[in-house]
Amino acid sequence: MFTRKFLTTLVFVLFTLVSAASEAGAQTATTFVTGLQRPGKIIYDQHYDVFFVSESGPPMTTNTGRISIVGNDGTVSTLIDGLPSGPAAPNNDASGPSAMWLDGNLLYIAIGVGNATLNGPAPGSEIPNPNSASPIFSSVLELRLPARLRLSRLPYQIEPADHTRLASGATLNLGSGNLRAALRMVANLPDFTPNFRPDVPNNVRPSNPFGLVGAGNRLYVADAAQNNIQTINSVNGRTRVFRTFPSRVNPSFPFGPPLIDPVPTSVRLFGDSLLMTFLTGFPFPAGAADVRQIDLQSGEDTQLIGGLSSAIDVLPVITPGFYPSVYTLEFSTNMLMGAPGRLRRYDLPNQQPTLISSSLITPTSMARHSPSGDLLVTEIGPGRITRISLP
Numbered sequence: 001m002f003t004r005k006f007l008t009t010l011v012f013v014l015f016t017l018v019s020a021a022s023e024a025g026a027q028t029a030t031t032f033v034t035g036l037q038r039p040g041k042i043i044y045d046q047h048y049d050v051f052f053v054s055e056s057g058p059p060m061t062t063n064t065g066r067i068s069i070v071g072n073d074g075t076v077s078t079l080i081d082g083l084p085s086g087p088a089a090p091n092n093d094a095s096g097p098s099a100m101w102l103d104g105n106l107l108y109i110a111i112g113v114g115n116a117t118l119n120g121p122a123p124g125s126e127i128p129n130p131n132s133a134s135p136i137f138s139s140v141l142e143l144r145l146p147a148r149l150r151l152s153r154l155p156y157q158i159e160p161a162d163h164t165r166l167a168s169g170a171t172l173n174l175g176s177g178n179l180r181a182a183l184r185m186v187a188n189l190p191d192f193t194p195n196f197r198p199d200v201p202n203n204v205r206p207s208n209p210f211g212l213v214g215a216g217n218r219l220y221v222a223d224a225a226q227n228n229i230q231t232i233n234s235v236n237g238r239t240r241v242f243r244t245f246p247s248r249v250n251p252s253f254p255f256g257p258p259l260i261d262p263v264p265t266s267v268r269l270f271g272d273s274l275l276m277t278f279l280t281g282f283p284f285p286a287g288a289a290d291v292r293q294i295d296l297q298s299g300e301d302t303q304l305i306g307g308l309s310s311a312i313d314v315l316p317v318i319t320p321g322f323y324p325s326v327y328t329l330e331f332s333t334n335m336l337m338g339a340p341g342r343l344r345r346y347d348l349p350n351q352q353p354t355l356i357s358s359s360l361i362t363p364t365s366m367a368r369h370s371p372s373g374d375l376l377v378t379e380i381g382p383g384r385i386t387r388i389s390l391p
Helices: 007-017 160-167
Strands: 028-033 039-045 050-055 065-071 076-083 086-088 093-095 097-103 106-111 117-119 126-128 139-144 172-174 181-188 192-194 204-206 209-215 218-223 228-233 239-244 264-270 273-278 289-295 301-308 311-317 325-330 341-347 352-360 363-369 374-379 384-389
Touching (some): 039 384, 065 097, 065 106, 097 218, 160 172, 228 264, 273 311, 273 325, 289 311, 301 325, 311 363, 341 363, 352 374, 352 384
Parallel strands (some): 039 097, 039 363, 097 209, 209 264
Antiparallel strands (some): 050 065, 065 076, 086 093, 097 106, 117 126, 139 181, 172 181, 192 204, 228 239, 264 273, 289 301, 325 341, 374 384
């Protein structure tokens, strides 16, 4: 999975080759926030009028994950700190808080695999870590927020011992007075599944919760390493696999394995269906990634937008009286050559793409500031957010 096996090298290459720039004549792109610690996902909430950003923390640290709040003026405050995180095999990339979903005042947070696995004795193998930094890696947490957020009175802080309490089913009461919040674990997903190899009998395939969205009391979690989407009942925590995505034929074979992983990376609600991006695995063939539309009832999927490269996020925008538009975000247009990422808009139903930006550096997620229509894009390598004002 690219987020752990290839991201460290790609971030270095991309960051040293390219700097942020505006797409001439298309829009204004400016650096909005800097100094973030591996920002993974960003969402906007109109009630609180802030952006929530997940951060995995500094390299080679444990339990330094956090959720930050970014105001529309660019101010940054930490909402909650001390969330599970750790250096993930094989390159020790920080893995921690990833996708988020806000339902009223309930903020759901997906936690990555952290250091729940270690490099195995053979190339490409992974084995369970008997001393992982947290018992709640690969989980979904629920943070019940107060009615109003006073940024000067934050953050909420949890400690490693609190992770054990959460794993046992306890609810943590945070803050005081009218800033009281509560944190609980909704579901603790498996950190890995057995993946037997003759040379490494205890080889495992890690989990990597990377996308999250909700509909009613059902959460949908896209796992970029297990190549599936799971549903979680947000009330009782019951889980089931909703859809498993099969391996794909590698169009660039023999320049890589004959089959490649689909790698689902983001999931969004779109009417009575889901929109999901697929990055595809090594060797990341150009044009093989896509956006697929998945029926919420049957689980059947069809391709909505094809011909993408390393698709990392999708954002539908519905304007009354007009056909919807769909923004697509690509981590890189050529992963192996260290090309920058790309943001495009597709106006349905004709699906003719409009280039918004081709100079984003390791972009991972996007959110729309609905009052202004601006798009904010997290860039994991430089640790920043770029704001794009559309014409």
